[in-house]
Amino acid sequence: xxxxxxxxxxxxxxxxxxxxxxxxxxxxxxxxxxxxxxxxxxxxxxxxxxxxxxxxxxxxxxxxxxxxxxxxxxxxxxxxxxxxxxxxxxxxxxxxxxxxxxxxxxxxxxxxxxxxxxxxxxxxxxxxxxxxxxxxxxxxxxxxxxxxxxxxxxxxxxxxxxxxxxxxxxxxxxxxxxxxxxxxxxxxxxxxxxxxxxxxxxxxxxxxxxxxxxxxxxxxxxxxx
Amino acid sequence: xxxxxxxxxxxxxxxxxxxxxxxxxxxxxxxxxxxxxxxxxxxxxxxxxxxxxxxxxxxxxxxxxxxxxxxxxxxxxxxxxxxxxxxxxxxxxxxxxxxxxxxxxxxxxxxxxxxxxxxxxxxxxxxxxxxxxxxxxxxxxxxxxxxxxxxxxxxxxxxxxxxxxxxxxxxxxxxxxxxxxxxxxxxxxxxxxxxxxxxxxxxxxxxxxxxxxxxxxxxxxxxxx
DNA sequence: TCAAAAGTGTTGTTTGTACACCCATGT
DNA sequence: ACATGGGTGTACAAACAACACTTTTGA
Numbered sequence: 001x002x003x004x005x006x007x008x009x010x011x012x013x014x015x016x017x018x019x020x021x022x023x024x025x026x027x028x029x030x031x032x033x034x035x036x037x038x039x040x041x042x043x044x045x046x047x048x049x050x051x052x053x054x055x056x057x058x059x060x061x062x063x064x065x066x067x068x069x070x071x072x073x074x075x076x077x078x079x080x081x082x083x084x085x086x087x088x089x090x091x092x093x094x095x096x097x098x099x100x101x102x103x104x105x106x107x108x109x110x111x112x113x114x115x116x117x118x119x120x121x122x123x124x125x126x127x128x129x130x131x132x133x134x135x136x137x138x139x140x141x142x143x144x145x146x147x148x149x150x151x152x153x154x155x156x157x158x159x160x161x162x163x164x165x166x167x168x169x170x171x172x173x174x175x176x177x178x179x180x181x182x183x184x185x186x187x188x189x190x191x192x193x194x195x196x197x198x199x200x201x202x203x204x205x206x207x208x209x210x211x212x213x214x215x216x217x218x219x220x221x222x223x224x225x
Numbered sequence: 226x227x228x229x230x231x232x233x234x235x236x237x238x239x240x241x242x243x244x245x246x247x248x249x250x251x252x253x254x255x256x257x258x259x260x261x262x263x264x265x266x267x268x269x270x271x272x273x274x275x276x277x278x279x280x281x282x283x284x285x286x287x288x289x290x291x292x293x294x295x296x297x298x299x300x301x302x303x304x305x306x307x308x309x310x311x312x313x314x315x316x317x318x319x320x321x322x323x324x325x326x327x328x329x330x331x332x333x334x335x336x337x338x339x340x341x342x343x344x345x346x347x348x349x350x351x352x353x354x355x356x357x358x359x360x361x362x363x364x365x366x367x368x369x370x371x372x373x374x375x376x377x378x379x380x381x382x383x384x385x386x387x388x389x390x391x392x393x394x395x396x397x398x399x400x401x402x403x404x405x406x407x408x409x410x411x412x413x414x415x416x417x418x419x420x421x422x423x424x425x426x427x428x429x430x431x432x433x434x435x436x437x438x439x440x441x442x443x444x445x446x447x448x449x450x
Numbered sequence: 451t452c453a454a455a456a457g458t459g460t461t462g463t464t465t466g467t468a469c470a471c472c473c474a475t476g477t
Numbered sequence: 478a479c480a481t482g483g484g485t486g487t488a489c490a491a492a493c494a495a496c497a498c499t500t501t502t503g504a
Contacts, residue, residue, distance in 0.1 A: 006319040010276045012238030014231050015322055051235045054320045058311035084324050086283035087354045094231040095242055095279045097324070099309050168456070185458070186494065207500035208455025393483070410485070411467065433482025434474040455502070465492070473484070 002112060003046045013141045014088040014096040017061045018049030018085075018136065021076065021103040022126060024160045028125035029176040031140060032105075032112060033132070034069045040092050041133035045124070047140065049098065050118075052165035061100040070112040070121040075206035078104040083139075090135045100139045102146055127179055151177055158216055164200055166211035168193065196220040239321040242286045243274030243310075243361065245368035246301065246328040247351060249385045254401040255348035256365060257330075257337060257356070259294045262344045265317050266280065266358035272347070272365065274323065287326040295346040296338040302330040306368035307371040308364075315360045325364045327371055329384040350406055369402075376402055380421060383441055389425055391436035421445040 021032040033045040048069040052061040059079055079101060083121040086097040091102045114120035124130060129140060150156045158165075171187050191197060199216045203210035246257040258270040273294040277286040284304055291299045304326060311322040338347035349355060354365060376380040382398040383390075396412050416422060425441045428435035 006239050007276065008323070009278065010241070010319075010321065011236045013240040013277050015240055016235070051232065052238050052311070052322070053234065054237045055313060057313055058309065073409030081309060083339045084283065086277070086308060086324065088280060088282055094235075096231070096235065097277070097283070098455075099322075101310070103451080147287040166456085183494075183496085184456085185496085189459095190493085196455080205502085206455075207393070207503070209503095211456055391483085398472085408467075408469085410469085410484085413484080414486095415466090431482075432476070433480080434484075436483055451504105453504085454502090455500100456502095457503085458498090459496105461495085463491100463492100463494080463499100467490080468488090469486105471485085474491100475481085475483100 011067075011093070014091075014094060015052045016049055016096050016098040017052055017058060017065060017101055018047045018098045018139055019062045019066055019073065019101045019103050020047055020140055021066060021107040022143075022147060022160075023109050023123065024107060024173055024176060025123055027172050027176060029126040029144075029179075030142075031126040031129060031186075032066075032070070032074075033122060033124050033129070034114060034118040035120045035122075036115075036133055037117050043119065044133045045120060045130050047100075047136045048121070052099075059101070062103070066103065068116045069118050070115055074103075074112070076103040076107055077106050078102070078156060079202060082106070083134060083142055085139060087135065092188050098139075100143065102143050102150075104156060107162045114172035122208055147177055155194075155216075158196075164202070164213045164215045166204060166213060168211055170214075237320065239316075239319060240277045241274055241321055241323040242277055242326055242334040243272045243292060243323045243364055244284060244287045244326045244328050244390055245272055245365055246291060246299065246330055247368075247372060247385075247396055248330040248334050248348065249332060249401060249447070250348055252397050252401060254351040254404075256351040256354060256368075257291075257295070257299075258347060258349050258354070259339060259343040260345045260347075262339075262342050262360055268344065269358045270355050271358035272325075272361045273343075277324075283324050284326070287328070290307075291328065293341045294339070294343050296340045297397055299330055299334060301335070301440055302331050303327075303381060308367055310360060312360065320340075323364075325368065325370050327375075330382060331386060332387045351385060380419075380441075380445070383421075389427075389438045389440045391429060391438060395439075 023030055025058045032048065034048050036042055036044055036046050048065050052058060056140060058081060062079060081099050084099045084101050088095060111122040126144060157170060157174060160173045167188055169181060175182055196217050197214040200213045200215050202213045204213055229231050237397055244294045248255055257273065259273050260268055261269055273290050275290045277283060283306060287304060306324050307327050309322060309324045313320060337346040351369060376399065382395060385398045386394060390412055396407060421442050422439040425440050427436045429438055
């Protein structure tokens, strides 16, 4: 297929991916950050990311960066590109355009460690992140907005939880992402009306009254736009 | 600012923009296409597009391509990127990633002619386009979906019309974009309830009963997400 | 028996949708 | 007078928002 050649001006702009990967920890929405080990912005926190390889699809590059910049293998339940950041001076190394991705990691994804070019990796509160390198604060901002949008109509909240979960847990995910409290009765009414949840009959022991366990009904996984 | 250098693997992927530019003609939603003058896909129709230059923002590249691939200067009322297409084999010349943009051209933008590398430019029905080069059919498809989404909550329909317009004209824009008829009474109720339209008192002569003219209320232009 | 968390209904408001006739003008 | 397109209101259904007490368990 390489019968025609790329014109020279086609290869002067660098193409990267950055990934805003979210998970729930301690009832809070957290985002995965890596501490840069190289200039520019050495020692500051940043979204995991890197350059797209020639034979690699964009989502593959995003997955690879999630895997190599952190030691533990991460298997996102959801991955979608949401915006492409191309300001001319967003990176001091030259003209680099970044296709930003949103990832959702399932419950239990806790241990992460730096790998590759990074000094470390850790989870941070998504709504109150530390100072970030490059334009990553803007990228994170937009990622959260997209996540909030998706929540409303693509059952994305379930991807944060294990296979079985209680309604209060699910409501906690919604509240953590939307960053505001929700009414318990209206929440239950709305969710159950969608009939994407089925009670698994069991109950989970805890401090107060045990909660009904639910799981997602078969065939109700909605594809991302 | 060029104190740090781009790593070599950063420059192996070509970055382009493609633009789906829409306008209303004869009560129909039309999209601007150019006929390619070069391989690959010589003589087939395609969305206007081309490579991003080093010192150029993405939206500037989109505007430039709109201007150089057509002779008449086009001044879009709305321009936003909506998705980045990066399939590995989408272009036989090599690895080229395209940031796709959606543009809305105002009423009266009729004459276009080929320029640059193209054999010609013309408007085509957006819902029934001819065979398109590369993956441009998929890009156009997604552009129309985005346009339909925007319509619902970003008053984008007004950008297709001149400063003053009648409600039946506005309804025609909605129907052309959504590709389905709307109820006249409900449409008027909904639009007037938003109070973004003010009657300009005048009337326009035509065949039947004259229609009330409206214009957009000041300060009601909503920024694109 | 107390603390802690789960569960449950009703009411009013807003939003959306279906639907048919009269009005103002030009010919 | 008639043809052409513009303009108007109501009734039902669905979705959404506010709001407080009872139930089940473990300690």
